Amino acid sequence: MDTVIGETVLGADEIQAGLSEVAQQLNADFEEAVVITVVPGGILVTADLVRQLTFDVSMDWISCPHTPGEYNNASPIVYHQNVPIDGRHVIVIDDAIESGGTMKRLVAHLATFNPASISVATLFVKPGRVDTPVRQYFAREMDSDDMLVGFGLPWQDRLRNLPFVAKLAVPDLTIRSPHGVEEYPRLVQIWRSAVDATHDFLADEHRDEIEAVLASNYFPQVQLHVAERQGKAVGFAGVGGGNLEMLFVDAAERGHGIGTGLLDFVVAEHGVRTVDVNEQNGQAADFYRRRGFVVVSRDELDDEGRPYPILHLALPGA
Known part of the structure; x- marks a missing residue:
C-alpha cells in the first residue's frame, strides 16, 4: 500500500x-x-x-x-x-x-x-x-x-x-515518440476522453468533426510526444514551430502530473514558448497561467471559423 x-x-x-x-x-x-x-x-x-x-x-x-x-x-x-x-x-x-x-x-x-x-x-x-x-x-x-x-x-x-x-506517488512517467500511425487510435481515445471531461462548451457536431479528422489532418502536422505510465499511453502533446498545438490527458489520469510532465518536456526539449487555448476552457487557461504563461492576444473565432474564442498565451520574453 x-x-x-x-x-x-x-x-x-x-x-x-x-x-x-x-x-x-x-x-x-x-x-x-x-x-x-x-x-x-x-x-x-x-x-x-x-x-x-x-x-x-x-x-x-x-x-x-x-x-x-x-x-x-x-x-x-x-x-x-x-x-x-x-x-x-x-x-x-x-x-x-x-x-x-x-x-x-x-x-x-x-x-x-x-x-x-x-x-x-x-x-x-x-x-x-x-x-x-x-x-x-x-x-x-x-x-x-x-x-x-x-x-x-x-x-x-x-x-x-x-x-x-x-x-x-505514481510510477515514473515516460515521454516518448508515438509508435507510428498504429498508435493514433489510442491518441484519439485520449483526446475524446479529455474533451468530454473539459470541453462542455463544444457542440457535439463540432466535436465529432474534429475527432473524425484528428488522425488524418491534425497529427501529421505536429511533432507528437506520448506520455506513458505503466505501459499505457495516458496523454500526448503536439508541437509545431515552437508552439504547443495540443496537449491532452486521459480523463481517468488527471491530477497525476501528466500534463505538467508533458509541458515541461516540450518547453525543455523544443523550446515551446506559446500555446493557444479555448477561452471557454478555463481549466486549461488556468493550468498554463500557473506555469508562467500570460495572455498576449485573443481571437473571437477558432482557426476553422467556429464560435469558440481563442486565447494566445506566451511565456514572458517570447
Missing part, C-alpha cells in the same frame, strides 16, 4: 489546526444549521469539525460517486432529506474541493429543496476548481491540482483512513 503514498502535504496536527480555523469561521457566522456530509469522503472532516461547533446542528448525508478530480460527474445523486432543510441554513461538509464539478452539482440539487442558505466547508480546495456560487469555508488553498490521498481522499477506493494528506 505504501508504494503510492508520496510526500506528506498536511500532517495530522496541521489538519486539526486547519479544521479549528474552519470551526471558528462557522461559529462566528451561524446560530443553527443542518450539516450535510458528502459521503464517504467527508466523514472524517465532519467527525472532527462538528465537535468544535458551538451552535445547534442537525445532521444528514448526501452522496454522488465519482472519480477524484473528475469535472463532469454524471453519477446519480443520493439524498433522502432525512432532516427537512426548507427555510434552514445548510452547511455541506466534504474533505476537499478538487475539480469542484461534483460539489457544484450537489449544491444545485440541494437548492431545489428551498434552504435559507447553502455554504460549503472543507479542509482545503484546489486552484483548478470550477466556481461554485456559495460561501466556502476552508483552511487552505493548495498550490497545485496534484492528486492527493488520505483523510477521506481515496486512491482506488483505498487510503481514505490515513490520518494525514499526502501526494499520490
Whole structure:
C-alpha cells in the first residue's frame, strides 16, 4: 500500500489546526444549521469539525460517486432529506474541493429543496476548481491540482483512513515518440476522453468533426510526444514551430502530473514558448497561467471559423 503514498502535504496536527480555523469561521457566522456530509469522503472532516461547533446542528448525508478530480460527474445523486432543510441554513461538509464539478452539482440539487442558505466547508480546495456560487469555508488553498490521498481522499477506493494528506506517488512517467500511425487510435481515445471531461462548451457536431479528422489532418502536422505510465499511453502533446498545438490527458489520469510532465518536456526539449487555448476552457487557461504563461492576444473565432474564442498565451520574453 505504501508504494503510492508520496510526500506528506498536511500532517495530522496541521489538519486539526486547519479544521479549528474552519470551526471558528462557522461559529462566528451561524446560530443553527443542518450539516450535510458528502459521503464517504467527508466523514472524517465532519467527525472532527462538528465537535468544535458551538451552535445547534442537525445532521444528514448526501452522496454522488465519482472519480477524484473528475469535472463532469454524471453519477446519480443520493439524498433522502432525512432532516427537512426548507427555510434552514445548510452547511455541506466534504474533505476537499478538487475539480469542484461534483460539489457544484450537489449544491444545485440541494437548492431545489428551498434552504435559507447553502455554504460549503472543507479542509482545503484546489486552484483548478470550477466556481461554485456559495460561501466556502476552508483552511487552505493548495498550490497545485496534484492528486492527493488520505483523510477521506481515496486512491482506488483505498487510503481514505490515513490520518494525514499526502501526494499520490505514481510510477515514473515516460515521454516518448508515438509508435507510428498504429498508435493514433489510442491518441484519439485520449483526446475524446479529455474533451468530454473539459470541453462542455463544444457542440457535439463540432466535436465529432474534429475527432473524425484528428488522425488524418491534425497529427501529421505536429511533432507528437506520448506520455506513458505503466505501459499505457495516458496523454500526448503536439508541437509545431515552437508552439504547443495540443496537449491532452486521459480523463481517468488527471491530477497525476501528466500534463505538467508533458509541458515541461516540450518547453525543455523544443523550446515551446506559446500555446493557444479555448477561452471557454478555463481549466486549461488556468493550468498554463500557473506555469508562467500570460495572455498576449485573443481571437473571437477558432482557426476553422467556429464560435469558440481563442486565447494566445506566451511565456514572458517570447
